[in-house]
Amino acid sequence: MQNTDNAYIKTYPDLMAGKKIMYVHGFGSSGQSGTVARLREMLTGADVIAPDLPIHPVEAMELLKRMCEVERPDLIIGTSMGGMYAEMLRGYDRILLNPAFRIGDDILKHNMLGKVTFYSPRSDGMKEFMMTKQLQAEYQEMSEHCFSGITADEQKKVWGLFGLEDPVVHTYDLFAAHYRQALHFHGEHRMNDGVLIHSVMPVIRWIDDCQHGRQRGIVYICIEETMMGRDGRPLPSLLKAYRLLLEYYDVRIVASLPTNDTDYARQMQEWTFETLGVASYDRLILTNRKDLLYGDYLIDGLDTNGSTDFMSTRIDFGSDTFKTWDDIIEYFGRLGGQ
Incomplete structure (x- = not known):
């Protein structure tokens, strides 16, 4: 910075x-x-x-x-x-x-x-x-x-x-x-x-x-289509948004776990560290059941693996309301940590 x-x-x-x-x-x-x-x-x-x-x-x-x-x-x-x-x-x-x-x-x-x-x-x-x-x-x-x-x-x-x-x-x-x-x-x-x-x-x-003994609200961010572009690079404004969220929330990273791709988990671990660094330590979750995640917000651009059944607030990345990470920055900026 x-x-x-x-x-x-x-x-x-x-x-x-x-x-x-x-x-x-x-x-x-x-x-x-x-x-x-x-x-x-x-x-x-x-x-x-x-x-x-x-x-x-x-x-x-x-x-x-x-x-x-x-x-x-x-x-x-x-x-x-x-x-x-x-x-x-x-x-x-x-x-x-x-x-x-x-x-x-x-x-x-x-x-x-x-x-x-x-x-x-x-x-x-x-x-x-x-x-x-x-x-x-x-x-x-x-x-x-x-x-x-x-x-x-x-x-x-x-x-x-x-x-x-x-x-x-x-x-x-x-x-x-x-x-x-x-x-x-x-x-x-x-x-x-x-x-x-x-x-x-x-x-x-x-x-x-x-x-x-402070418990921060939990924000889950799904890697697929919200954080990573097709070339594997972080999407624009992602890091700015991620660092903003860190100041107010417990931010967890979510990726799917393909049954027939044993290298996928390692690739997600490497990408998460290379992109997000120390702040992502012990915060990568690999799951095919997003509906079982317990937290306050789920930022996801896919409707798969139970995403639409998330029990709290789901943010539909790529929609008209949350088309980019700048839109998400504005949204959470207004919330002020709530």
């Missing part, structure tokens, strides 16, 4: 409103990073705190635990090295972005020994430090404490987001071996506005809803 050179940025004033978010920065960064600034600009109703981490990992971990005891954050977001630390902060809802669970190995692999210059200013005025073999060994030892004592309840509190184009950290499989909520996103190691808006904010919204 907007880029860092634009004076305007998408905001979510109601998301995590009145709550506290602790951001744990990555290696060579600080609590004054651009990501922190963007989170504060986007989540205007939340209090975002972001400490500068000490260089020595034991001291950093002690600081984070003290801050958790004092601040009692509602959500912890950790990126890269900060994701490694955040994983060990048990008992809190956490989002780990490209977590560097093997940072000791990464330091050696990417030739990070020697002078390290901070990417962003620090409150203590430090501009650089020396990464020695001894300090590298301290990081190696700290990372060995990850994934200890994980309970079933703890697994529900942790989300891992991994950039498919990340050239630095590759810990998806390691995370997925311990936690279920492992998601890929289209992006690299560092965050940008697009990743924050389209990959991080949906997860924050799920966490916020869960903490409030």
